[in-house]
Amino acid sequence: MKKLTEQQFNEWAKRISRSDRQAFNELFRAIYPAMVHFAMRYLKDKTASKDIVQDCFISLWQTRSRIDPSRSLKNYLFTMVRNKALNAIRDRSSFNVDHDLVSDGNAGSVVIAMDDEDDGDGPSLKELMRSWINELPDRQKEALSLSRFEGFDHEEIAVVMNVSPKTVNNHIVAALRSLRERYEQYENHSNN
Amino acid sequence: MPENKSHNNHESAPSRVLSSVNEEERDSINRLWETLGQADRVSDRITEEEVENDLEDVHIRLGFSGRGDRIAGHIKTYGRYAAAAIALIIAGAVFLMLPQIVKIPAGEMATVTLPDGSVVELNSGSFIQFNRLFGYTNRAVSLNGEGFFDVVSADTPFRITSNGTVTEVVGTRFNIRSWSDHPEKETLITVEEGVVRFYPLTHIENSVQLSEQRQSRWQPGFESPTDPASADLERVTGWRERKFIFYEESLQQIFREVERRFDLNITLEKSSVADETLTGYYGEITNPESLLDDICTVAGLRYSKTADGYRIY
Secondary structure, three states: OOOOOHHHHHHHHHHHHOOOHHHHHHHHHHHHHHHHHHHHHHOOOHHHHHHHHHHHHHHHHHOHHHOOOOOOHHHHHHHHHHHHHHHHHHHOOOOOOOOOOOOOOOOOOOOOOOOOOOOOOOOOHHHHHHHHHHOOOHHHHHHHHHHHOOOOOHHHHHHHHOOOHHHHHHHHHHHHHHHHHHHHHHHHHHHO | OOOOOOHHHOOOOOHHHHHOOOHHHHHHHHHHHHHHHHHOOOOOOOOHHHHHHHHHHHHHHHOOOOHHHHHHHHHHHOOOOOHHHOOEEOOOOOOOOOEEEEEOOOOOOEEEEOOOOOEEEEOOOOEEEEEOOEOOOEEEEEEEEEEEEEOOOOOOOEEEEEOOEEEEEOOOEEEEEEOOOOOOOOEEEEEEEOOEEEEEOOOHHHOEEEOOOEEEEEOOOOOOOOOOEEOOHHHHHHHHHOOEEEEEEEHHHHHHHHHHHHOOEEEEOOHHHOOOEEEEEEOOOOOHHHHHHHHHHHHOOOEEEEOOEEEEO
C-alpha cells in the first residue's frame, strides 16, 4: 500500500462531510489496519483495539457535518484513538498502558520466553529489550514506541501526544540513552 | 502517519534524534535503534477479510442498510405502479425554467408519469430531467440511463436528448439505453410501437426513421445513426421485468449494470478482461451472487465479498 497523502485525507474529509458513504468506505479500508495496529500499542488486546477504532469511525460519521477541513483528518483520527485507548485503560484496570510488558505484574523482573530460539540460556536479548523498554517512564516509552515501531515522525507523535516536537525528541533521546546504558552493560556482561 | 509498517526497515534513528546527541554517541544509538527493531511486541496484522467484516459491522451500527436486506426490500416494494418507491428530487421549485430531475437510486426501478400523461419506466441508477413548462410549450426531456417510454399523442413533438442524440416522436412506445458512463457514449434506441425519428444533436439532417421492432444506435464519431435493424424486443426490454439479459456485452458493462441494479460496488481487478464479451439471459434474479457465479465461471474469474459489494479477480 502506498503512503497516503495529506491531500487524499483532505479529499476524504470533504466528501465525508457531504455524507459520501463511498468516501467513508475508502477511508476505512485505507487506514483501519494502521489504526488498529496503533491502538494495540496501548491496549494489548486486539478485539478491544478494533472496538475503539470502530467507535472512532462511528463518531466520525455521526459528526461528519462538523468536520473541520482545516484540521488534518489523519491526526484527528489517531488522536481520537489514543484518547479512547487511554480512557479504556483508565476504565478497565485490567489493561495496561505498556505493551512491552511480557506479562502483567512482571515489571522489573525478567521473564523467560519459552518460544524463543535460544532457550536454556536465560532471557534472550529481545525479551530483555522488552523489559527494559517497559521500565521506561510512560511518556518516553510511548514516544519511543511510536517512533521506532509505528514509524511516526516527531510531528505526528507530537500531535497525538499533545506535546511539542521538541518534547517528543527529548523523550526519545532520553529513552535511547537509558536503553543504551543497559544494553552496554549487557554486552560487557556477556562478553566476560 | 504511515499506513504501512515494516517494522524493521527503520534502520537508523530519526535525524532529529541523532543531531541532538554527541557525535561519539551516534554509532551506538544507531546500533541500539536497529537492535530495538526485534523487540516489538505488536506483530498482528489485520487481513483484508477482517477489514471487510469490520467495515460491515460499522455499516450495521450506523444503520447503513445491509446489502441483503436492501435488495429484498426493493423487490418487495417494486411494482409497475410503485411510484411511492421513487426518490423524487425536485430542484428549483422557485423558477419555472429550472429543471425538474427524477433520479432513480441504484437498486430500485420506478415508473414516472410526466405532466403530459406520458409514462416512463426507468432502470436503476437512471435519471431524467425536464423543465416546468413541459407539456405546455415543449415536451423535452434529457435522459442519462435507460428508460422505456410510452408517449401519448399530442401536437407538440416529444424530444429526448441523451449523449448527443435526439429522439423525436409524436406518440409511441420505445426503449432508450444511453448511459453517460458508457465507454463509447452509445445511445441505443429500440421501438416497440409507432414511429420514431432519431438523430445526432448536431446533425438533424442525418436522421433515421424507426418503425416497430427496429433499432438503431449512435455514438460520438458516427456521422449518422446506424441503419434501422430488426430488434429482439424481449432482449432489450427485459429489464422492465427485472430480467437480466445481455448480448455480446463487455464484462465491464455487465458489472456496471449489476452495480446499478443491486446498488453495490464491484471492483474488477483483472482489467485485462474488462472488454471480453458475454451473452446471457436470466429471469428475475434476487441475488447477484447467482449471476456472478456464472459470469466468473465462464470468464475464468473469482470473486469475494466486500462490505459494500464484490471484488472480482
